[in-house]
Amino acid sequence: MAALRYLSECRRPENGTRSLCLAIEEPELFQHPAQTRVFAEVLRSLVASADDQTQVMYATHSPVFIDPSDYQQVRRLYRVSGGEHPEVRLRALTETELRQSLEDHVSEKSIARRGTTRYVKELAEALFADAAVLVEGATDESILLAFAERQGFSLGAQGICVVNAEGKDNLILCHAILTGFGVRCHLVFDADSGPRKTADADTEKKTEALRASIVKTAKILSYLGAPAEANPATASEETHTVFEDDLDTYLEVHWPAWNARRLELIAQGEGYVDNKHGPTYAEAARTANGEPKLLHALMENVRAMPGRPAPHA
Known part of the structure; x- marks a missing residue:
């Protein structure tokens, strides 16, 4: 040096x-x-x-x-199979191309700032993957990885990376950067507008936060080419999975054994704690009885991504 x-x-x-x-x-x-x-x-x-x-x-x-905030300096090489001989192609992404893909979805100020992408730690790793699952936070990431392990398969071994985008606000920008480099993406996010969230909006501050979240959800759906619904129902589609309240609420309602196991782990101690805690959520998802259908649908959509054509340049 x-x-x-x-x-x-x-x-x-x-x-x-x-x-x-x-x-x-x-x-x-x-x-x-x-x-x-x-x-x-x-x-x-x-x-x-x-x-x-x-x-x-x-x-x-x-x-x-790799510094994702300096994406213009990155050149991604990937192999294309299916022809008579394997073919290697190159993908690059300019700021002009990124701005065009995000027009009417993300402000130019946010694109130019780039600071958020620097601190999305898994974004650099995702540039080496065939496909990426973008989630809002660390507990979402923990649950998906543990549920995949429960099914007996490794997402990483299939070329799939789970990326914690560090918040709902970063999902679209991270998605645009990865797809710009030819990485297939699936978004997993909370609508934050279901019955429980609406009932909890009992103050002006919470009501304002609910309105802001509804706008963000509509922007994400519009960006993905889906109907920009204010209150989307819980569903898993080819491009995304959305929970009408949030993932925690969905698991508590549709996988009560998961919540019971989570509380059991907390009572036992041994490093498992209350509130949003990745290891506790993951161990509950790995060992609770029963399995919710939506998570199976999510995994099917995610595991199908590597077989789909890469996003167009």
Whole structure:
């Protein structure tokens, strides 16, 4: 790394400017995990200044070296089968293309800010997947992974990545970035407008939050090309799964054994706690009796994604 820094600081005598193109094949090889992150930061720092004429290119299988907020710098290579010979294609995404795909759905200010995508940790990993399931939060992710394990299959082994988008507001932007790179996506989100949420809106603040959530839900459905309903019913479709209240409420009502098992785990202690807690939710989904039909439908739609054509560029 010291040598790389030195090379980037060298100047050509004839004009005094830096001129270096550094190409690295799989920079993650033989690296300790913590050192890998440091190495990725060093490589980015070499080109951090706009005045520097230093270019760094690398081919990698590690999400550590991918910064989703700088998606314009990413080139995704993927193999296409089915012909006489395997074919490798390249996908890239410009800001202009992203803006066009998000027109009337996400503000230009939100697209330009890009800060949220930097902190969606699994977004970089999803660029290596065939398909991605985008969920609102960590407990949703835990439940889906545990339910898949309960069925005896691994989503990762089938090329499917579950991405915690860190909130409902980030779902559309994350979806647009991934589909722009040819990754098939399925959205899982709460409508937050069902009977329980409506009954709980007993203050002005809660009522305003309910209205805002209804608008967000309609935007997501419109973006997906589905009817922009204000109060959609719980359903799993090819492109998305929506819960009229939220996933927690659905499980409590339609999988009471899950809630009973969750409470049992909390009573036992041993690291399982009350409220929204990923490990507790996951263990309940993994070990409770019975299974809700909707989660089976969700898994069927998700597992069918790798066989579908990649999104158009």
